[in-house]
Amino acid sequence: MTTKNLLVELFVEELPPKALKKLGEAFASVLADSLKSQGLAATDAVVTHFASPRRLGVHVTTVAAQAADKAVSAKLMPVTVGLNAQGEATPALLKKLASLGADASAVAGLKRAMDGKAEALFFESMVTGITLRDGLQKALEESLAKLPIPKVMTYQLDASSGCELPGWSSVSFVRPAHGLVALHGADVVPIQILGLKAGNATTGHRFESKVSPVVIADADSYANTLREQGAVIASFAERRADIVRQLAAAAAKVGNGAHAIEDEALLDEVTALVERPNVLVCSFEYQFLEVPQECLILTMKANQKYFPLLDAAGRLTNQFLVVSNISPEDTSAVIGGNERVVRPRLADAKFFFDQDRKKTLESRVEGLGKVVYHNKLGTQGERSERVRAIATAIAALLGQGGYANTGALSAQADTAARLAKTDLVTDMVGEFPELQGIMGGYYARHDGLGDDIAFAIEDHYKPRFAGDDLPRNDAGLVVALADKLETLVGMFGIGNLPTGDKDPFALRRHALGVIRMLVEKDLPLDLLTLLQSAVPAFGDRITDATPALADFIYDRLAGSLREQGYSAQEVDAVLALRPQRLGDIPKRLLAVRAFAELPESAALAAANKRIGNILKKADDVDAHVSPVLLVESAEKNLFDAMKTVLPVAQARWEAGDYTASLQSLAELRTPVDVFFEDVMVNAEQLDLRLNRLGLLKSLHVAMNRVADLSKLAS
Template identity: 75%
Template structure:
């Protein structure tokens, strides 16, 4: 059968911009998958998704007008059930054949074959291939049903019948047109009360003709761009906007660049069909407002692209992506400049008003803001963070760091009460830093206030100074301990308090800042200093254990993402005494050791030793009476350990874990010989105890860096 390319387009009213790309991809992929499943499109068919503000479309190559017939083999029943002793069909078999549209005449043609349990009867037939009209209807229905619609709306269509009436339709937006072309032939399908055709509509204002007639499936994108003034491809439209933004910035000069924001670029791509980038500007007086405020209001409220100079500072010029291309764009430019001016004026007003009160004067107001009904107000939370920050600061830097961390922690949340953060919650912390400088506080404190939310997401930068790290640790530890303490734990798909993100932030700060402090000590500090008067002893103990486990699980996942294998990660003994900054060094040593030729044998021996020690009665003492060694193999192992183990321990104490494990590789031969020639569980209790002591010494030495038995396969 001759294959031709297929084009399906659904023309609708303006789709939600943040969901457009996902809707377009889902529509095309489900439609194509359904066609492939019915044999109407080959597995290697090329699928192209189109999505613009007013259309979803898919182009699929190599689609058949009718799928090929398919041989079908249906299992009916066991032979013993379908045929009697004389080989005649039973009533059960005849009934089953009748259900398939045949009769006793088909019995002779039934196939006998084993089905894994017994011999069964199979009815073989040929299923006619699906016709494109029926197959596409099924695929289209499935594609619409599976669209990831953020919110469904209901609208009315006039019923197409002799009696006037209305029917309700549920879809993301009202649909007004349906195109289905197989080559140049219209495929008769229906969807959302619409019948398919070969016409669509272009740009609302700039289309050359209306409606736009599509000659065939392959001319869709070209015809729509030429006659309809629409770039149908989301990716092409996005690339065109990026190109125009760069060109406009170059035209402004001075090394200006549009702000990089892929989410904004995608949203704007979903808002326009024929992009036209224009250069606008605002009064330079607004540049006295923190640039984060101006950038946010232009991006969030107006979908503009602010221009930054070569030094990364905001200029008073910005770029607008218009959906029209008039010969004289001055009216469009002027309109956008008028629209943005009140937004910037509001930001300036908020900034000026906020600076009339110091951050310190706002501390008392935090006591009136509820944080959580089981954990009190923001004021109470601030006191907990202060106590934790003081204790951590004392551990890491003494009185000076403890004092600066206390000051920053006291003021860190006060910008929540400012007008600017009330309008733009995304600026919390950032505005606190600006207001701290205005109040005459040091840069150290200002940076700490600004940075204490960091890292806010994967790949985000860490706080810039140690005071900020201490306050950020205290803030995140307080959140984790508090939420775990009241049983407010994250589930598989819900984490409303971002506890996983807080855990990863703590891990990153401890590891990347090389903070030599045991995790258990930090948790004890957070629980004792922050919640000692709120949680009883049992809750404190349970919280300590559960938060530690939660952090270790996150850390293990992070390490595997960095390329360490699961056995390597599991070899590290995660307990509350561990210093997290030490773990990557140990893992690197384990990875290097695992590459040695001696590693498999030593790992297997280590596992064997561990099992022997576990099965022994009572605690095994790591003491050896050299004179009680009998077999030559145990004497040789003891002798080898006298030089190898001290060398490995010396490297371990010096922090050179790789060299420590490499030194132990020399024990492979004497360990192998020991297990080949020595009976550990000797009949003589004294001899047995001495050999267990030797193995205990060896086990302790081998597992200082990591549990090498985890590497055994």
């Protein structure tokens, strides 16, 4: 069977840039998978997707004009239903055969085979392979139906445009479609979609195409023809790589270690806005650099899709890079236009910054009482008071644990917590909500509050995302913990929990933030005590949901640990004990991993599981052993071994050397094995039975201080 390469392109009006990458990938993968499932494309066919602002395309290698015929075996019915006592076809069988396009002559050729406990009749036939025209039509319809379209448009299609739809018809798609190309080699595949008939011509760059329309000779010449004649780089990946190369080259020409800011999302969005990128260097007045660089960077990126230039030290320069969609010989007009456009944006940022500094953060505290936080939890002002109360409680707990001076830490944390949300009522944060916290830090320094308070205000939202830095000082750490706990305890307390992929208050992210601070800073705080310390700040506004919140945090912790490379067994073994000091968990995990590598671990884990099952069936076993009731040599030997090993394991556990503590238990393997071989635990004599259960209880407690070793049993 001869095969050719296939090219399909749908030409549309400008697609939503933030969705273009996913649209291109989905269009290609669904269409190619459909062709493969229909037998038209080889399973190892190479699929290349194209996506530009005005087109979605796919190139598939080794596509057949018609799929191969294939044998099909259709189950009809049980033999007892299809044939009567004389072996003749029943009306039910004849009706079933007729539905498959066969008649009574096919009865003799029916196959009999067991289907479960009964013998059934099967009709075997050869099905003619689907043609590329029909198969591609089906694949294209399926591909468009499954596109991850953020929002569908409905538009009118005129019959005079060449479509076969009568009169005016409504068509729904992400954007109005204007052209369809479908080439199998050099041959047009006569399909249609969205009122468009397939051809071999498309449209190039809106301004710089050499010809219009651009005729595609065959499937393999699509990308080159569009590039050479249509001035379009059809491949999203190639266009993106070209932008990266041009950004680096333009920055290098500026010199002095200048480099474009790195932002993958911005890069993807800009790639989706241009068909043939041309990077240009622009600049703005030095006076705007008096504004915090975070403000200028955000306004250039978010509003204008520019790439700010940083110097070798990471400071913002007065130059930026523009990715233009045109390449005129004289670029001065393009550069001048972009500089004129950005200037009012930067002027606005400077105005907001200057105006905000006319009022102190302290003077804005009262304004928080006018900003609603949640209808059940009150205003931002009330929320700030709760954060202050929780921060004070956390500082006291840290002081009790010897982590910090309670008085000094409490005073700093209280000041930072009182002012942390005040930048929400500033003009700058009103315009750019992403700058909350950051602007509070700048305004705190302007108010003369010093770096410690400024850092705490700026950092109290941290960590904002996975991999983000933790707060830089203890006051920031306390306020960040208090802020996240206020959200978690409050939302759980009113029953506002995340469901599925919906988490409007980012409770999952807040839980991971709490986990990271407790673990990475190894804070001397018990989780339940910490959660309960936040509840009184809410008064009677909430119900205490500490148990449910603790479960939620441990679930997030388990997922995080597995993502870090720990096995499910290791995580389950450690978290089964619900360790309250989360900072201990990494040490426990490493201890479990080291223990699992010992030759004795499997036997001890299995024994631990067995002991646990035995104790579950007993009532309130006391971990007490009376030596005079040890009558079997095996139980005496185990008891003697425990007297030697367990104190060592206990001392190492108390010293925090969890690895050595677990490894000490390896010496118990042989006496434990012999005990279970030679001793009947549930002896008929009550005092012997209780003593043996007490022996096992003592062993079980000692074995499971670091982790539940039974979770390691296969």
